[in-house]
Amino acid sequence: MGFQEFLGNAETVQRLRESVLHQRIPQALILAGPKGAGKYTLALMFARLVNCHSPTESNGLPDFCGVCRNCTRIAEATDLDARVAEAVASRDDLRETDKKETRILLQPHPDILIIPPDPPQNLVKIGQVRQVIHNAYYRPPIEGRRSFFIFTSSAFMKEAANSLLKVLEEPPPNCTLILLSENPAEMLPTIRSRAMLHRLGAVPVETLEALLATRRPELKGPRRSLVARMSHGAVGRALGFDVEAYLASRQDALLILKTALRDPDFSSLFRTTETYKGGADGQQKTLNLIRATNALIEDMLMLVAGTPQLVRNQDIAAELTQLGSGVNLDWIDRAASALAEVEKGMRRNLLRNVSIDAMALSLS
Numbered sequence: 112m113g114f115q116e117f118l119g120n121a122e123t124v125q126r127l128r129e130s131v132l133h134q135r136i137p138q139a140l141i142l143a144g145p146k147g148a149g150k151y152t153l154a155l156m157f158a159r160l161v162n163c164h165s166p167t168e169s170n171g172l173p174d175f176c177g178v179c180r181n182c183t184r185i186a187e188a189t190d191l192d193a194r195v196a197e198a199v200a201s202r203d204d205l206r207e208t209d210k211k212e213t214r215i216l217l218q219p220h221p222d223i224l225i226i227p228p229d230p231p232q233n234l235v236k237i238g239q240v241r242q243v244i245h246n247a248y249y250r251p252p253i254e255g256r257r258s259f260f261i262f263t264s265s266a267f268m269k270e271a272a273n274s275l276l277k278v279l280e281e282p283p284p285n286c287t288l289i290l291l292s293e294n295p296a297e298m299l300p301t302i303r304s305r306a307m308l309h310r311l312g313a314v315p316v317e318t319l320e321a322l323l324a325t326r327r328p329e330l331k332g333p334r335r336s337l338v339a340r341m342s343h344g345a346v347g348r349a350l351g352f353d354v355e356a357y358l359a360s361r362q363d364a365l366l367i368l369k370t371a372l373r374d375p376d377f378s379s380l381f382r383t384t385e386t387y388k389g390g391a392d393g394q395q396k397t398l399n400l401i402r403a404t405n406a407l408i409e410d411m412l413m414l415v416a417g418t419p420q421l422v423r424n425q426d427i428a429a430e431l432t433q434l435g436s437g438v439n440l441d442w443i444d445r446a447a448s449a450l451a452e453v454e455k456g457m458r459r460n461l462l463r464n465v466s467i468d469a470m471a472l473s474l475s
């Protein structure tokens with residue numbers, strides 16, 4: 112465990128570790144880069160480094176242990192999508208009046224607050240920044256040395272951005288704000304100028320494949336390539352990618368698309384969707400199915416757009432080409448919103464198989 116797990120962007124990693132070595136930890140930091148560059152992973156690693164109970168050393172620079180109580184608790188936020196989905200689901204269970212007041216925030220550790228864009232608009236909202244302000248000025252770190260506030264998106268509502276600016280103008284002591292951004296140009300220039308900016312590049316597919324060859328030797332040829340492509344250049348995702356589960360979901364996703372586009376006989380689809388039940392297992396299985404269907408639809412978009420080299424499911428590219436012939440952008444749009452509906456229904460705890468069937472019907 113430690114920074115050796117972080118592949119690529121060595122210069123940025125080194126600068127961050129040096130800031131801890133020289134005790135000049137930035138008060139505001141922007142990590143900019145494409146999806147999969149490791150912005151969030153690096154932010155969590157930095158928070159662990161600063162708050163680790165028994166920091167170690169590697170290559171002459173401080174490193175985090177990965178096993179102390181602070182390190183392990185901060186690491187609980189690693190699967191951002193899953194933690195946000197849980198927070199959104201529990202908000203959906205609240206009474207209408209409370210729902211309006213509740214903003215999505217993750218707090219894996221008393222001194223670490225993670226601020227994802229708040230659905231359904233997927234923007235950072237004023238209520239979220241107010242909570243940050245409250246914690247930053249009135250709640251000094253309790254169990255760690257320094258508080259961290261990690262904004263996972265730089266898409267802010269206007270008044271939220273203005274409030275954040277006030278924090279940056281009078282930075283509270285013992286805390287670091289980290290803003291993750293795919294596009295720093297969308298931030299207020301006054302925010303950008305008050306933060307230290309680091310740009311991260313995505314890890315190329317070939318580098319990921321080489322890493323997988325040594326770290327997951329059981330993955331051969333096309334499977335290794337599939338995992339590398341499905342991971343969006345993200346090392347952590349590639350190392351943990353459950354290819355068997357994905358292939359099972361993909362098979363069902365293909366059946367949905369075939370039923371919708373080619374074969375209006377729904378009996379085999381119904382047999383399959385019957386296996387999608389309620390409970391936590393069923394929820395995960397349905398989520399995997401939605402993600403797999405999304406991946407196939409994105410690939411079909413790449414084929415329609417004439418960029419087959421960007422198709423991630425290369426091993427079934429021929430099948431997707433055949434399936435996608437006659438599909439247009441309008442259909443792809445409708446398919447994406449139908450998927451979003453199923454996900455929403457899942458949060459409302461509708462019978463899962465019913466909503467999957469409804470999705471397939473609406474696409475045909």
Ligand SMILES: [Zn+2]
Pocket residue numbers: 162163164165166175176177178179180181182183
């Ligand atoms: Zn530690």
